[in-house]
Amino acid sequence: MLINAENMxxxxxxxxxxxxxxxxxxxxxxxxxxxxxxxxxxxxTIDGIAGNALGAYLNGANITLxxxxxxxxxxxxxxxxxxxxxxxxxxxxxxxxxxxxYIKGNAGYRAGIHMKEYKTKVPVMIIGGTAxxxxxxxxxxGIVIVLGIxxxxxxxxxxxxxxxxxxxxxxxxxxxxxxxxxxxxxxKAAEESELKQIEPEITKFCSIFGYDLKEILNSPYTxxxxxxxxxxxxxxxxx
Amino acid sequence: xxxxxxxxxxxxxxxxxxxxxxxxxxxxEKIIEAMKPMHDRSNGLGxxxxxxxxxxxxxxxYAFHMFFNDRSCxxxxxxxxxxxxxxxxxxxxxxxxxPSITDEPIIWRYFVTPLRSMLASxxxxxxxxxxxxxxxxxxxxxGCYVFSSGxxxxxxxxxxxxxxxxxxxxxEEYKGYCWTAxxxxxxxxxxxxxGAHPFTLLDYSIVHNGEISSYDANRRFIxxxxxxxxxxxxxxxxxxxxxxxxxxxKLSLQDAANVxxxxxxxxxxSIKDIEEKERLKFLRTVFSSLLITGPFSIVFGFNGGxxxxxxxxxxxxxxxxxxxxxxxxxxxESAIRVMEPNAENIYAPSGGEAVIVKVKDGAF
Numbered sequence: 001m002l003i004n005a006e007n008m009x010x011x012x013x014x015x016x017x018x019x020x021x022x023x024x025x026x027x028x029x030x031x032x033x034x035x036x037x038x039x040x041x042x043x044x045t046i047d048g049i050a051g052n053a054l055g056a057y058l059n060g061a062n063i064t065l066x067x068x069x070x071x072x073x074x075x076x077x078x079x080x081x082x083x084x085x086x087x088x089x090x091x092x093x094x095x096x097x098x099x100x101x102y103i104k105g106n107a108g109y110r111a112g113i114h115m116k117e118y119k120t121k122v123p124v125m126i127i128g129g130t131a132x133x134x135x136x137x138x139x140x141x142g143i144v145i146v147l148g149i150x151x152x153x154x155x156x157x158x159x160x161x162x163x164x165x166x167x168x169x170x171x172x173x174x175x176x177x178x179x180x181x182x183x184x185x186x187x188k189a190a191e192e193s194e195l196k197q198i199e200p201e202i203t204k205f206c207s208i209f210g211y212d213l214k215e216i217l218n219s220p221y222t223x224x225x226x227x228x229x230x231x232x233x234x235x236x237x238x239x
Numbered sequence: 240x241x242x243x244x245x246x247x248x249x250x251x252x253x254x255x256x257x258x259x260x261x262x263x264x265x266x267x268e269k270i271i272e273a274m275k276p277m278h279d280r281s282n283g284l285g286x287x288x289x290x291x292x293x294x295x296x297x298x299x300x301y302a303f304h305m306f307f308n309d310r311s312c313x314x315x316x317x318x319x320x321x322x323x324x325x326x327x328x329x330x331x332x333x334x335x336x337x338p339s340i341t342d343e344p345i346i347w348r349y350f351v352t353p354l355r356s357m358l359a360s361x362x363x364x365x366x367x368x369x370x371x372x373x374x375x376x377x378x379x380x381x382g383c384y385v386f387s388s389g390x391x392x393x394x395x396x397x398x399x400x401x402x403x404x405x406x407x408x409x410x411e412e413y414k415g416y417c418w419t420a421x422x423x424x425x426x427x428x429x430x431x432x433x434g435a436h437p438f439t440l441l442d443y444s445i446v447h448n449g450e451i452s453s454y455d456a457n458r459r460f461i462x463x464x465x466x467x468x469x470x471x472x473x474x475x476x477x478x479x480x481x482x483x484x485x486x487x488x489k490l491s492l493q494d495a496a497n498v499x500x501x502x503x504x505x506x507x508x509s510i511k512d513i514e515e516k517e518r519l520k521f522l523r524t525v526f527s528s529l530l531i532t533g534p535f536s537i538v539f540g541f542n543g544g545x546x547x548x549x550x551x552x553x554x555x556x557x558x559x560x561x562x563x564x565x566x567x568x569x570x571x572e573s574a575i576r577v578m579e580p581n582a583e584n585i586y587a588p589s590g591g592e593a594v595i596v597k598v599k600d601g602a603f
Contacts, residue, residue: 010279031276031573049573051276068585070571071556089556089572089587108587109553133553133590158589159506180509 005029010051017044031070036063040080052089055082058099071108074101077123083208087129096123096142100201104209107131107146109158115168117141124198126205133158139226140167145198147173147205147216155179162224170224171198173216181224190221252436252448253280253401253422254557255574256538258545261564262602264292267410269578270418274401276573277422280448284430285423286404287396289387289437289444289540290415292603298391300327300350301369301441306432307345308382316376316383323372324351332395332408339403344432348393366441366486371465373440378467384433389442392542396421396435404435416603417545419538421446428472437540438470438478444540445481447474448570449555452533460528480529481539492546494518496593498526500551538568544597553590560585566596 001020005013006028013032017024022043026035029048036044037053040060052070055063058077068086075094087105095114098121106129115123115136123142131146135157148156155178162170162185171190172179181187199217206213255273259265267288274286294302303320307313320326327350334346353368361368373385387394392415395408401422421436427450428434437444451457451473458468458476464487466479477499484495501523510516523530534554539546547568549557560567560575560582567575567582575582588594 030576031571033279049571049576051571051573068572070573087585089558090553108556109590132587159503 001025002027005032005048008032010034017042029067036061055080058082060099068105074099074125077101078121085209090132093123093125093144096125097121098123101125102128102205102208104128107135110134110137112136112139112142112144112170114138114140115142115144117168124201126201128205128209128211130154130156131158131161133160134163135161136165136168136170137162138164138166139170142168143171143198143201144168145171145173145201147202149211149216162226165224166226166228168226171195172222172224173219175220176222184227186225186227188223190223194223195221251280251424251426253277253424253570253574254420254446254448254536254538255567255569255578256417256419256446256540256545256547257565257567257578258417258596258598259564260566260596260598260602262292262416262598263564264414264416265418267405267408267413267415267418270420271402271405271410273569273574273578274405274420274422276577277569277571278400278402280424280570281400281422282424282430283400284398284425285396285421285435286399286401287394287421287423287435287437287446288401288405288408288410289392289394289417289419289439289446290410290413291392291417291442291540291542292415293393293413294350294391297327297350300352301388301390302393303349303351303385304332304387304393304395305347305349306384306386307347310345312380312382313345313347316380319376319380320349320351323357323368324349324353326351333412334407335409337403337407340397340399340407343397343407370440370482374465374467377469384470386433387439387444389439389444389542392442392444392540394437394439394444396432396437398430398432398435416598417540419444419446419540419545421448425472426450431471433470434472436474438475440478440482441486442540442542443478443482443485445474445478445537446540447477447535447537448557449535449537449550450533451476451531451535453531454533456528457531477531477535477537477539480531484526484529485541492595493593494522496546496548496591496595497522498529499531500548500591500593501530502551502591536570543603544595546596547588547594549588549590549592551591556587558585558587559594566594568594 010032026046031051033051038057042061053072056075058080060079062081064083069088071089073092080099082101090108092111107127109132126145332346397404454473484490535550536555536557562579
């Protein structure tokens with residue numbers, strides 16, 4: 001079903017999405033917040049700029065956005081998929097606990113802040129371009145992948161990545177020599193077995209956005225994990 | 240008017256701006272529209288706009304926009320103004336009666352020029368004289384507030400949602416080459432007419448989304464130089480800091496940005512360009528009390544340009560786009576798309592990265 005969102009407030013828009021059937025195509029979107037929040041069993045396609053907290057608390061629905069997204073995409077999402085054919089603002093995947101976010105372009109500051117996982121629920125976020133500062137701040141679980149496509153020589157990750165990280169994994173593609181990591185994480189070249197784990201995600205990313213899988217895989221990858229021997233060592237008190 | 244201490248409203252903000260690098264004039268309608276998709280960032284307790292280039296017929300005179308609590312306040316203030324200025328024109332600022340804006344003070348506009356004799360006896364230039372006069376009125380004359388005091392520019396602000404404030408002040412009747420806008424959601428201070436953004440001094444204006452943790456440290460420092468923080472909210476101090484750094488210390492915009500949103504020492508240490516490193520060290524050391532901490536995204540307007548800046552941690556959102564001669568800035572991309580659906584090169588500046596836009600020479 002088609003929904004024209006022009007001049008519609010976010011509450012009405014979400015009401016219409018709930019009322020329409022399984023598939024729903026929103027046009028004329030311009031900054032409405034909370035689109036698809038908490039929804040399950042829906043296929044939502046959006047034309048236009050989605051507002052803050054797109055897919056917050058998402059619980060199984062699939063959202064495809066054909067433009068840029070604003071802040072807090074997938075805030076606390078539990079299950080489902082968010083695909084963004086553009087860039088996203090700050091704090092994407094905030095406290096995400098399940099599901100997947102695929103971003104073609106760049107992510108703002110604090111992508112993956114406080115992502116977490118439990119048993120089989122492992123959230124994944126793939127950023128095609130570059131990520132801003134404080135990537136995966138306080139990460140507690142899940143997987144963040146930054147591919148750095150079209151980075152044109154710029155740093156693929158900003159300052160202070162992994163601050164307070166104590167769980168999960170980050171994969172960075174390409175050169176990471178100019179990125180400064182904190183003492184509380186282990187940084188090393190990803191081994192083949194580790195890359196195997198994320199290959200299905202990268203395959204999906206390439207098929208969604210039309211990239212050549214071989215070319216994307218044919219690059220060194222760095223894996224970052226917390227130094228879990230004593231993650232809080234020296235962070236707050238001398239212990 | 241109840242002020243901070245008498246009321247507390249437990250409750251973010253929205254900012255937007257557009258500037259034509261060619262100096263082409265625009266009415267206020269577009270910037271009002273831009274505030275609509277960001278409606279939920281405000282709560283109706285303050286909205287305001289700054290427009291540059293709107294008084295071409297009076298461009299050599301300072302335009303004072305003033306709030307008065309009542310008629311006697313205005314009469315007293317006019318007596319005071321006449322002792323110091325030649326008043327070229329005085330008039331009510333035209334407004335519309337609309338249900339969404341109520342309890343307005345008396346809103347007046349004066350075009351003035353300082354009396355030469357006063358400048359001579361105070362031994363100051365006219366900008367300094369005007370700035371001192373503004374401070375004097377705002378701090379010593381109860382019920383009188385100067386909320387705009389620059390040449391060929393003006394601030395318009397009120398308690399209400401910004402899109403209503405724009406209609407209230409009939410901004411479609413003004414033409415400017417640069418507009419900034421603010422929707423307020425006060426967190427720690429009351430929503431009152433003087434507390435709405437923009438905050439201005441001379442032609443400098445600030446619209447701000449955020450909350451300054453360093454407010455009192457900044458205030459104590461800046462008050463040593465004759466500035467008086469009287470408007471009961473944090474943003475005011477940023478305006479005075481910019482005036483101090485630019486007009487009095489003659490810093491460049493870039494330097495001023497590196498003072499208020501100075502990089503971390505660790506970031507400065509990692510810079511390889513020695514000259515750049517020394518410059519940043521110098522600014523952080525000399526003006527350490529003017530570092531603004533806490534979340535902010537601001538648009539700073541001045542005659543002939545604007546500067547957008549985020550705090551160094553980037554705790555607030557800000558997006559920049561362009562199309563032809565125009566640069567657009569807003570808290571959200573949706574606001575830019577309303578002003579220009581085909582805006583290009585949309586990007587979010589990093590924390591502490593100043594975006595400086597100037598109108599080409601002679602075009603304003």
